[in-house]
Amino acid sequence: MLVLSTAAGKTMRHATYAGMLRSGASGSILILALCAATGAQAAVTISSAATANMTCSGGVCAPTATKAVLNVGDLETLLASGNVTVTTTGTGIQASDIDVKAALSWSSSGALSLLANKSIAIDNPVSITGLSGLTIGTGKSGAFSFGSKGNVTFANVSSQLAINGSAYTLVGNIKTLASDIAANPGGSFALASNYDASGDGTYFSSAIPTVFTGTFTGLGNTISNLSVISENQVNAGNGLFAEVGDKGVLENIGLINANIVAKQKVKNAGAGALAGGNSGTIMFAYATGSVTVGKKSVGGGLVGGSSGTIANSYAVVAVTGKAADIGGLVGYNFGVIENSHAAGKMTGGGSPSIVGVMGGLVADNSGTISNCYATGAIADKGNATYAGGLVGVHEGGLIENSYATGSVRGSNGGGVPYVSYLGGLVGRNYSTISFSYSTGAVSGNTESYIGGLIGYDQSPSGSLTDTYWDTDMSGITNLNQGAGNIADDPGITGLTTVQFQSGLPAGFDLKIWAESAKIDDGFPYLLANPPAKK
Numbered sequence: 001m002l003v004l005s006t007a008a009g010k011t012m013r014h015a016t017y018a019g020m021l022r023s024g025a026s027g028s029i030l031i032l033a034l035c036a037a038t039g040a041q042a043a044v045t046i047s048s049a050a051t052a053n054m055t056c057s058g059g060v061c062a063p064t065a066t067k068a069v070l071n072v073g074d075l076e077t078l079l080a081s082g083n084v085t086v087t088t089t090g091t092g093i094q095a096s097d098i099d100v101k102a103a104l105s106w107s108s109s110g111a112l113s114l115l116a117n118k119s120i121a122i123d124n125p126v127s128i129t130g131l132s133g134l135t136i137g138t139g140k141s142g143a144f145s146f147g148s149k150g151n152v153t154f155a156n157v158s159s160q161l162a163i164n165g166s167a168y169t170l171v172g173n174i175k176t177l178a179s180d181i182a183a184n185p186g187g188s189f190a191l192a193s194n195y196d197a198s199g200d201g202t203y204f205s206s207a208i209p210t211v212f213t214g215t216f217t218g219l220g221n222t223i224s225n226l227s228v229i230s231e232n233q234v235n236a237g238n239g240l241f242a243e244v245g246d247k248g249v250l251e252n253i254g255l256i257n258a259n260i261v262a263k264q265k266v267k268n269a270g271a272g273a274l275a276g277g278n279s280g281t282i283m284f285a286y287a288t289g290s291v292t293v294g295k296k297s298v299g300g301g302l303v304g305g306s307s308g309t310i311a312n313s314y315a316v317v318a319v320t321g322k323a324a325d326i327g328g329l330v331g332y333n334f335g336v337i338e339n340s341h342a343a344g345k346m347t348g349g350g351s352p353s354i355v356g357v358m359g360g361l362v363a364d365n366s367g368t369i370s371n372c373y374a375t376g377a378i379a380d381k382g383n384a385t386y387a388g389g390l391v392g393v394h395e396g397g398l399i400e401n402s403y404a405t406g407s408v409r410g411s412n413g414g415g416v417p418y419v420s421y422l423g424g425l426v427g428r429n430y431s432t433i434s435f436s437y438s439t440g441a442v443s444g445n446t447e448s449y450i451g452g453l454i455g456y457d458q459s460p461s462g463s464l465t466d467t468y469w470d471t472d473m474s475g476i477t478n479l480n481q482g483a484g485n486i487a488d489d490p491g492i493t494g495l496t497t498v499q500f501q502s503g504l505p506a507g508f509d510l511k512i513w514a515e516s517a518k519i520d521d522g523f524p525y526l527l528a529n530p531p532a533k534k
Helices: 072-079 174-183 497-501
Strands: 002-005 010-013 043-047 054-057 060-063 068-071 084-087 097-100 104-106 112-115 120-122 126-128 133-137 144-146 152-154 160-163 166-171 188-191 215-217 222-224 227-230 241-244 249-262 270-272 275-278 281-293 298-300 303-306 309-311 314-322 325-327 330-333 336-338 346-349 356-359 362-365 368-370 378-380 385-388 391-394 398-400 421-423 426-429 432-438 449-451 454-457 464-470 492-495
Touching: 043 072, 043 084, 054 068, 068 072, 072 084, 072 104, 097 112, 126 133, 144 249, 160 188, 166 174, 166 215, 174 188, 241 249, 249 270, 270 281, 270 330, 281 298, 281 303, 298 314, 298 362, 303 309, 314 325, 325 346, 325 391, 346 356, 346 385, 356 378, 356 426, 378 385, 385 454, 464 497, 492 497
Parallel strands: 043 068, 043 097, 060 084, 084 112, 097 120, 104 126, 112 133, 120 144, 126 152, 133 160, 166 188, 188 215, 215 249, 222 249, 227 249, 241 275, 249 281, 270 298, 275 303, 281 309, 281 314, 298 325, 303 330, 309 336, 314 346, 325 356, 330 362, 336 368, 346 378, 356 385, 362 391, 368 398, 385 421, 391 426, 398 432, 421 449, 426 454, 432 464, 464 492
Antiparallel strands: 002 010, 054 060, 160 166, 270 275, 270 303, 298 303, 298 330, 325 330, 325 362, 356 362, 356 391, 385 391, 385 426, 421 426, 421 454, 449 454
8 A cells, every 4th residue: 555645755655465465484594596506516416427436335325525426327227226315425425415417317116315415406307207206305504406407307296205304295287286285285295397387278366376384396397378367356466376375485486478467456466477475485486477467456577575585586577567566576575585686577657646666676675685686677657656677665674785787767748746766776765775786777757856876865874885876878977866866875876887897896795796798798796696698
């Protein structure tokens, strides 16, 4: 709901996702980088290379040195004869990770156990074509993750899967998953293989309407062509999942060519390709496609609204919604977003009676955004808009070590008092921003507040630390115009493109940021969240 306080001159926004977002689950968790390959020195690697520094006896393969190789053909031969355990712990030897770097497949009933001291990374397909089983075990600080070519598929959903001591139910389609979750909302489930949802037709509410409090892993698989078009729902989330509850976890899942349309005009109803609302944990997830929301609603490329944690995830989703709050990744964020990015185009804007909010990553933020970036363009088709390359309105919390490169184009229409607030990074700011920058072009009508970095800054003194904008690419060449309402706003500095490409800006940590002429056109990028290769 939008409440305007003209006396204080400050706009306060309070989201109530129709009971969707509950308190709690807002703390950060330890997550590894999105790239599945760890590159660790102390690893057991399953590859096409010859077996080296590895001994296999009695169904157990263990390293004899911290760097060891197990030939994938040798492993498949062992599985043909029975159960096999691959471990990082040998006699007097402790490796860290297990990396699967070659395609692995077996049809026998032999089960495979991968037990790592830290992490397990699947960089190529693992195919279990018979009735068999897979056990995964990682360390407390480790992760089970997948590279762009990696996934685990089961031909038979009666096969056994266990991850870190929990038994998972394998499912082959959305309708079975929805039915199983309805019967056991706190259970553990896994997608057995890639699934094309085009045969399901159109869902007229979230495909999985039950509030989910368990764990779901896609095992690196994808769901393609999901269509959800809801018109008459009241107070409900829209997406694959309606809502991820406080203890819910979604991980290692991709949505391809999703189409989510939430036409109902319900205040703060959330819509996202993966979930309408999240107060749990979402990690190693992504979406492509489109999300469209009605007036007063909240739309995000991945999630509508989140008070939980979203990490190592991304969206390339076109998000549309006039007189709504829309973000490339998330609509409203009250929780934590880290090591994530968005690249979809935002199209929307306000109306004479309703302010619209658009952000390349998040529309409205009151939580923490760390190590993130956004590259999508923002096009205002209305008026009375808050728009920023990264965040539309930054109400509270923190933005740190983040950047935006997408253009922010305000509408030429409207008039007083329908003023827009347009910035390369943030449209309207009330809170802390540090070690961040923007490069996108920013433009709008003469009635609007336009800044290279921030359209309108109302944050307390000292809230901005080492923040920058590109004076060449933004079109905001006036060095006084880092913020649209305050000349020489402290903490904001304008740099030319050459200056940006000549070394990291002052204050940027070498452990977090880097520059390379071969990456992101020589602009600063995040080591833990690098941009995709061109």
